[in-house]
Amino acid sequence: MISIFELRHIIEGGFLPLSCSCTVNPDRSLKIKVFEPETGRVELLVTGISTANLGSSRAIANLIGELHSEMAARKVAFV
Template identity: 65%
Template sequence: MVSVPELCRIVESGFQPLSCACTVNPDGALRIKVFERSTGRIDLLITGVSPAQLSSARAISNLIGEFHTEMRAGRRAFAG
């Protein structure tokens, strides 16, 4: 199992050159915000991601891939 801080570091690195902030909500779920630092434009905002479901490199990679797909589709949020 990947620790939550390490999980956040992996997720944040998956969106470069955009900036990404991964934080933990009080309920333990992750909040992932992908944005352009220079303008502050938010490209993606996801809340309620369960870290328990991200227990392997493949699961983390799949999640990042899904979010990239959503960003390419021009959506502002993804309910997963």
């Protein structure tokens, strides 16, 4: 099992060159905020992500991929 600190580090690194803040709530769910480092403009904010199924690198990579897809879909919607 991956520690919560490792999980946060992997997720935050998965959005470079954007900045990412991954915080753990008291119920061990995650809040992920992805934003432009220079302007602070929020690109994505997701709360209540369960950590129960994030015990493998594949599961974490799938989550990061889904969130990237969500960000891309939002950008297309605003064009």
